[in-house]
Every structure is written in structure tokens, then in C-alpha cells.
Amino acid sequence: MDVVSPELTSLLPDEIMDTEAIEDIPQSQPDGSAVHPLPISISSTLPSLLTLKPAMAASIATTKTTDSLTGTSFSTGGLQRLTAPFTISAANHQIILNKVASSQATEAAKSAGISPQIIKQEGQKLLVTTIGKSGQPIVLQLPHTGGKPGLSQTFGDNKSQAPQFKVVTIGGRSELKPVVGGAGNQLTTLQAQQLKTVQIATKTPVSSAAPIKFIITKTVNSKGLCPQTSVSPVIAGRVLTQTSAGLPSRTITLSEPHNSNMQSISGKKIAISPLKTPSKVTVVSVASPTSNASHKSLTLPVNVALGQQILTVQQSTSASPVKLKSLSNISQNIKPMQSVTMGGVGGSQFKTIIPLASQPNVQQIQVPGSRFHYVRLVTATTASSSGHLSGPSTSSIQTAKPMVVSTGAVRMSVPIVPAQTIKQMAPKPLTSATVVTTTPTQQRLIMPATPLPQIQPNFTNLPPGTVLAPAPGGGNVGYAVVPAQYVTQLQQTPFVTLASSSGFPASAGIQTQARLPLNGLSTSETTSRPRKPCNCTKSQCLKLYCDCFANGEFCNNCNCNNCFNNLEHETERLKAIKTCLDRNPEAFKPKIGKGKEGESDRRHSKGCNCKRSGCLKNYCECYEAKIMCSSICKCIGCKNFEESPERKTLMHLADAAEVRVLQQTAAKTKLSSQISDLLMRTTPVISSGGGRLPYTFVTKEVLEATCECLMEQAKKAEQAHQPQVEAERMILEEFGHCLMRIISSAGKAKADCASINC
DNA sequence: GAGTTTGAAACT
DNA sequence: CAGTTTCAAACTC
Numbered sequence: 001m002d003v004v005s006p007e008l009t010s011l012l013p014d015e016i017m018d019t020e021a022i023e024d025i026p027q028s029q030p031d032g033s034a035v036h037p038l039p040i041s042i043s044s045t046l047p048s049l050l051t052l053k054p055a056m057a058a059s060i061a062t063t064k065t066t067d068s069l070t071g072t073s074f075s076t077g078g079l080q081r082l083t084a085p086f087t088i089s090a091a092n093h094q095i096i097l098n099k100v101a102s103s104q105a106t107e108a109a110k111s112a113g114i115s116p117q118i119i120k121q122e123g124q125k126l127l128v129t130t131i132g133k134s135g136q137p138i139v140l141q142l143p144h145t146g147g148k149p150g151l152s153q154t155f156g157d158n159k160s161q162a163p164q165f166k167v168v169t170i171g172g173r174s175e176l177k178p179v180v181g182g183a184g185n186q187l188t189t190l191q192a193q194q195l196k197t198v199q200i201a202t203k204t205p206v207s208s209a210a211p212i213k214f215i216i217t218k219t220v221n222s223k224g225l226c227p228q229t230s231v232s233p234v235i236a237g238r239v240l241t242q243t244s245a246g247l248p249s250r251t252i253t254l255s256e257p258h259n260s261n262m263q264s265i266s267g268k269k270i271a272i273s274p275l276k277t278p279s280k281v282t283v284v285s286v287a288s289p290t291s292n293a294s295h296k297s298l299t300l301p302v303n304v305a306l307g308q309q310i311l312t313v314q315q316s317t318s319a320s321p322v323k324l325k326s327l328s329n330i331s332q333n334i335k336p337m338q339s340v341t342m343g344g345v346g347g348s349q350f351k352t353i354i355p356l357a358s359q360p361n362v363q364q365i366q367v368p369g370s371r372f373h374y375v376r377l378v379t380a381t382t383a384s385s386s387g388h389l390s391g392p393s394t395s396s397i398q399t400a401k402p403m404v405v406s407t408g409a410v411r412m413s414v415p416i417v418p419a420q421t422i423k424q425m426a427p428k429p430l431t432s433a434t435v436v437t438t439t440p441t442q443q444r445l446i447m448p449a450t451p452l453p454q455i456q457p458n459f460t461n462l463p464p465g466t467v468l469a470p471a472p473g474g475g476n477v478g479y480a481v482v483p484a485q486y487v488t489q490l491q492q493t494p495f496v497t498l499a500s501s502s503g504f505p506a507s508a509g510i511q512t513q514a515r516l517p518l519n520g521l522s523t524s525e526t527t528s529r530p531r532k533p534c535n536c537t538k539s540q541c542l543k544l545y546c547d548c549f550a551n552g553e554f555c556n557n558c559n560c561n562n563c564f565n566n567l568e569h570e571t572e573r574l575k576a577i578k579t580c581l582d583r584n585p586e587a588f589k590p591k592i593g594k595g596k597e598g599e600s601d602r603r604h605s606k607g608c609n610c611k612r613s614g615c616l617k618n619y620c621e622c623y624e625a626k627i628m629c630s631s632i633c634k635c636i637g638c639k640n641f642e643e644s645p646e647r648k649t650l651m652h653l654a655d656a657a658e659v660r661v662l663q664q665t666a667a668k669t670k671l672s673s674q675i676s677d678l679l680m681r682t683t684p685v686i687s688s689g690g691g692r693l694p695y696t697f698v699t700k701e702v703l704e705a706t707c708e709c710l711m712e713q714a715k716k717a718e719q720a721h722q723p724q725v726e727a728e729r730m731i732l733e734e735f736g737h738c739l740m741r742i743i744s745s746a747g748k749a750k751a752d753c754a755s756i757n758c
Numbered sequence: 759g760a761g762t763t764t765g766a767a768a769c770t
Numbered sequence: 771c772a773g774t775t776t777c778a779a780a781c782t783c
Contacts, residue, residue, distance in 0.1 A: 610764080612765085620765080
């Protein structure tokens with residue numbers, strides 16, 4: 001079976017994801033008759049549903065398996081259970097992994113003199129430990145599809161070998177725990193079987209509440225085929241174009257090798273240091289092969305439709321042999337890989353790299369020659385398509401299994417990590433890329449464990465929004481480095497498939513996507529907006545006058561005119577960024593140094609220059625930041641110091657005002673709650689009883705009766721020749737009696753109703 | 759909401 | 771580096 005059709009192959013992105021982490025699973029089910037879905041357990045940290053759907057459409061067994069998988073339930077608490085054919089759909093955080101078998105690719109690989117590495121569907125089991133949580137593994141178990149003639153014939157290794165398991169650990173821990181109770185019987189079996197582990201190191205655990213993060217490992221094509229693979233220096237704001245096929249690949253590695261043996265790789269990585277503290281970084285993880293000889297990395301497809309977030313990546317080992325060799329129809333399509341190492345070298349700001357795919361729906365697995373399996377992210381809609389396959393693996397009898405990871409509308413949350421966290425993390429000699437997640441829901445920082453001096457400087461000042469443009473004519477894939485927040489914006493927007501056939505326009509597509517919410521004025525967006533909208537009119541939002549720009553963010557929901565602070569004007573924006581950085585390399589770094597928590601050593605990096613405000617108005621950056629002026633300030637008439645009575649007064653007033661606001665807010669909330677509660681109580685009564693409040697009893701008949709009573713009283717008064725005043729009194733008295741009777745009747749009816757309902 | 763004040767950023 | 775201009779936010783009315 002062809003893993004990837006030629007057409008699809010042609011569409012493959014330059015970056016090829018290594019699927020090796022998932023591969024190497026000899027067929028364990030000799031009989032293979034029983035095709036049943038294998039459970040895939042995913043740690044609770046992933047709220048999203050994962051559906052594993054084998055891409056082998058040709059296989060009946062597979063199809064059955066898929067069907068059987070339908071309705072797979074996922075437990076939110078512990079391991080989530082998934083079925084095997086993998087389909088990780090992007091939409092709604094669903095990840096669809098399409099597993100594809102590629103005998104053809106394998107043959108091609110063989111012809112290329114490369115030992116094919118195939119992931120077998122039969123008995124394949126992929127163990128993925130919890131992302132960020134060591135104790136909660138993600139177990140992916142592929143269906144036992146043994147007995148597939150195609151595979152067996154092709155590879156001839158599917159005999160009775162026990163299935164191999166690959167454990168992918170996402171987390172910073174070096175120790176792997178093969179896992180796992182709660183996975184069911186299959187897990188038990190699993191333990192007895194061979195395990196292959198790939199570890200994706202993450203620094204901090206991801207909270208369970210965090211949105212699904214897709215960690216993609218990407219091979220760094222540092223060796224073999226592209227020996228000259230050198231990362232060209234990246235200049236802030238520079239647009240990097242991908243090299244065309246056949247040219248040395250350029251790698252952007254987001255991760256760092258876990259294995260010590262892989263340390264050499266670091267030199268070939270480009271580190272992107274964070275610009276700003278508040279910024280977030282998305283991405284990256286690192287898969288590090290456990291074995292020295294064969295490096296197996298799981299690579300996520302770079303070619304992802306907009307809106308799909310790729311969090312990462314990985315690198316292959318340095319010593320690995322040539323990866324790309326001519327694989328018949330595949331090799332030609334193999335494109336140089338580009339990877340970026342997102343490194344947090346003391347940088348405070350992190351960026352998110354979003355792969356830009358011009359063809360979001362393309363599902364393909366491209367397995368370039370060697371030992372790596374490449375996975376490509378595609379939209380869920382094409383999940384059924386088969387991918388291609390694999391490269392020779394170092395391990396002996398390994399069957400290459402083409403994997404297609406489709407991420408239809410997958411959106412990944414953008415982690416936001418405080419700069420301090422990053423700083424703390426950076427020094428640590430992590431074996432692989434470090435992923436830091438401070439807050440469960442949003443913040444995650446992934447950074448390389450080791451600094452990459454040669455490259456980092458280039459990215460140190462690289463502001464968010466930097467776009468790595470796709471190679472001309474090459475893959476339509478590009479990377480856009482954007483502020484995490486921007487990514488968040490993307491997440492908040494409804495997924496829109498970007499039809500970007502041309503290379504760079506993809507960025508515009510992103511922008512389009514980002515702007516959708518603007519017009520739509522989504523509530524979530526407005527509420528989540530971290531800062532006030534700017535009102536720039538003359539600066540085009542490309543100068544530091546603009547808060548958005550100064551904070552490395554794109555304008556969104558702003559009131560600015562002629563705004564260029566968006567991806568549609570990426571060129572201008574990058575140019576402006578560069579200009580700012582030329583003027584002041586620290587331009588995009590936070591002005592307020594942040595001391596440790598609880599400490600008061602926060603101070604303005606440059607100090608203020610206030611002359612007339614006494615540094616007690618928000619004109620003063622120090623005061624605005626709620627910090628006191630320091631010795632570096634050049635202000636005149638400063639009153640913003642500790643003992644300043646004016647300051648204390650202001651602070652008290654401010655506190656009082658704040659308290660008032662809080663009280664008012666609380667009062668409103670309480671009132672609102674009470675109203676809601678009242679409505680909740682009354683509504684059922686009305687709905688159930690047709691209205692049992694007293695006023696509901698004032699029906700036409702009641703009114704007529706009441707009026708008759710009143711008229712009767714009037715007549716009595718008239719007959720008794722009572723004065724008008726007395727007549728009015730009698731009538732009013734009678735009216736009061738009528739009301740009392742009505743109310744009494746209503747009360748009885750209500751009580752009766754209540755008793756009945758009970 | 760319009761106009762004024764202010765100080766950072768940009769420019770010379 | 772200092773002085774001036776530009777700019778957008780903060781502020782006032």
C-alpha cells in the first residue's frame with residue numbers, strides 16, 4: 001500500500017516530521033484476525049478528545065477497527081482512552097492521528113539502501129506519558145491488525161514478534177515510567193513487551209486544565225543529507241525563507257536533545273530567545289531517542305493549516321546517518337527541513353511558532369529515507385487519506401509505519417510563561433528541551449535545555465510576529481513567530497481554513513484569522529484582552545508609541561487608524577521592529593524589572609523623566625507601574641517615594657476607590673445573583689402552575705366580582721345617604737377586603753400546588 | 759467627547 | 771548627548 005500518493009507527496013511540506021517515536025513496532029499479533037480497537041490512554045491533562053484512526057483505508061480490518069472505535073470514551077480524570085487508528089482532529093482540540101502504512105515507501109527505502117523503518121499497525125502500541133505529568137501516561141495502542149498480507153509480505157517481519165511499544169514521555173523527567181495502570185488488560189500485556197521510549201522533556205507539568213497541546217517533534221536534519229545544514233543567522237524581524245528541496249535544510253529546533261549523545265546537535269539549532277517577559281512561548285518539545293545508535297524522534301508535521309498550532313518539535317541525533325535518500329517517488333518530494341530552536345536564554349519573551357500551511361487539508365505522511373518517520377499534520381477532513389512512509393530505522397526489524405497526523409481545526413493553546421520562570425529554567429541542564437508550564441490553562445514555556453550561543457543572539461531580539469517564510473516554490477509551509485497572545489487570539493477565533501496556495505500569503509491568512517474576532521467582537525476575546533486597545537492615528541502602530549507594538553503584540557480590537565501592526569503588513573512591521581531594535585536593543589524588553597515575588601525591587605529600567613506630574617500621575621511610568629521612583633529616575637519634583645505624604649494620600653485614595661469599586665461590584669453581583677435566584681424560583685411556579693402569584697388570580701371574573709362588590713358598597717352608601725367621604729371610605733374598605741380575599745386565595749392555591757408538587 | 763497636559767519616543 | 775518635535779495616553783472640563 002502506498003503510504004502517500006504521488007500527488008500528496010508533491011504537496012508535502014519542507015519540514016517533515018519524524019514519526020519514529022511511534023514506530024518500530026514489530027507485529028505482535030500473528031493471527032491478526034481479531035481486529036479490535038486498541039485503547040489509547042491519554043493523560044488527563046489533555047481535555048481534548050483524541051481519536052486514533054488508522055489511515056489504512058484499504059485494510060478492512062482497519063476499517064472495522066475504526067468503526068469499533070467509534071464512541072470511544074475518554075475519561076477526564078485519569079487516562080483517556082482512545083482507540084487505535086489515530087486521528088487527531090484539530091477541531092475542538094481533537095487530535096486525529098491517521099496511521100498509514102507504506103509498503104511502498106519502505107520498498108523505496110530499501111531500494112535506497114536504507115533499512116526501512118515501518119510502523120506496523122499490528123500490535124503497535126504507543127505509550128505517551130503525560131505531557132508535563134510524569135505520573136499520567138498517554139497510552140496509544142494501535143490495533144492489532146495482524147494478518148495483513150500487504151504488510152507481512154512487504155516486510156516479512158510481522159510474524160510472531162511481540163509487539164513493541166514506544167513510550168513517549170512528555171515531561172522533563174529523564175526517567176520513564178512505562179506506565180500504567182488503568183489502561184486495561186492491554187496495558188498488562190504491554191508491560192511484558194518491548195518498549196521503546198521517546199522522551200519529550202518538559203520542564204513543568206501541564207495542568208490538567210490546560211487546553212490540549214500538541215507537541216510535535218521535528219527532526220533536525222543536521223546530519224546526513226544536509227551536512228551543511230546550517231542555521232543561517234536570524235536577524236530580528238528577518239524573514240527566513242525555506243530552502244528549496246535539494247538544498248540544505250534549515251532547521252528550527254524548538255527542542256533540545258534529551259540524550260547526552262545528542263548534545264552535539266545543539267550547535268545546529270537556532271535559539272529564539274524571548275523578547276518579553278509577559279510574552280509566552282508556544283511550542284516545542286523535544287523527543288529524544290533513548291538509544292544511541294538509532295535516534296528516533298517523533299516529528300510533527302510542519303505543514304499545518306493555519307489555526308493549527310504546532311507546539312513543537314524535536315531533533316534527531318547528530319550521529320544519525322543520512323536521512324533522506326531517494327525513495328522512489330517519495331524522495332523527490334522530500335524537502336529540506338527547517339527547524340527553529342526556541343530557546344529561552346534568559347530572554348523574557350517567548351514566541352510561538354506557527355507553521356503556515358498553504359494547504360491545510362493535505363494529509364500526508366512523508367517518510368524520507370532514513371530512520372525517521374515523518375508525520376504531517378493535516379486537517380481532519382482529510383484524515384482518511386494515507387500517508388507515506390518511513391525511512392529506514394536503525395533498529396533491526398522494524399516496519400515503517402506511515403503516520404498521518406491530521407489536525408483539522410486543531411488549535412493549541414498558547415502557553416504563557418513569565419520570564420522569571422524561564423530564567424529559572426534556562427540554567428538547568430535539562431536533557432532535552434524544557435517545557436515550562438506555569439499556569440494550567442495558558443502558560444507553557446518550552447525552551448531548549450542548553451543555550452545555543454551561536455544562534456541565540458540572532459533571535460534574542462527577535463520580536464514576535466517574525467515570520468519564517470516558506471521557501472519559494474518549495475513547501476508552502478512557513479513559520480510565523482508570533483506572540484503567544486496572538487496565538488491565543490487565534491485560538492479564540494473560530495477556525496477558518498485559510499486558502500493559501502501561495503507561499504507567504506499564509507501569514508496574511510493568519511492575520512485574517514486573527515482579525516476575525518475583531519469584527520465579530522467575540523466576547524471571549526474582549527474579555528481576555530490583556531491591554532487596552534490603542535488609538536494610534538499617525539504611527540501606524542509601528543512605533544513604540546503604540547502599546548500594542550511596544551508589547552510585541554498585534555493590534556486587535558484596537559481603535560487605531562491605518563494600522564500596520566498586523567501580519568498583513570508583516571514586512572513593514574518587521575522593518576519597524578528592526579528599526580526599533582537598532583535604536584534600542586532593549587526596546588521590546590519590559591521596562592519594569594521584576595523582582596522576586598513579594599520583593600519590592602521592581603523598578604523602571606530607565607527611570608522616568610517626569611517634570612510636572614510629580615510622578616504621581618499615570619503619565620509617570622513608574623507610578624503607572626505602581627512602583628516608586630528610583631535613583632535612576634531623572635524626574636523633577638518627584639513625590640513618588642516611600643515617605644511621600646502625597647503619595648500615601650494618593651495611595652489611600654486609590655485604595656479607598658478600589659475598595660468602593662470592589663464593594664460596588666460585589667453589591668451588583670449579589671443583587672444580580674438575588675435577582676437570578678428569584679427568577680429561578682418563580683419561573684418554575686409560573687411555568688408549572690400557569691402562574692400562581694397573587695396577581696395571576698386577578699382574572700377577569702375576579703375583577704368583575706370585585707367591581708360588583710365595590711358598586712354594592714357604593715349603593716349602600718348612597719342608600720344610607722352617607723356623605724361622599726364616607727362612601728369613598730366604605731368603597732375603599734371593601735376594596736381592601738377584596739384584595740385580602742384574593743391574596744388569601746392565591747396563598748392557598750400556592751400552598752396546594754406546592755404540596756402537590758412535592 | 760473635545761480639548762489640554764504630559765512625558766516617552768522619535769528625530770535633529 | 772542635548773534639544774526639539776511627534777505622538778498617544780492621561781487627564782480635565
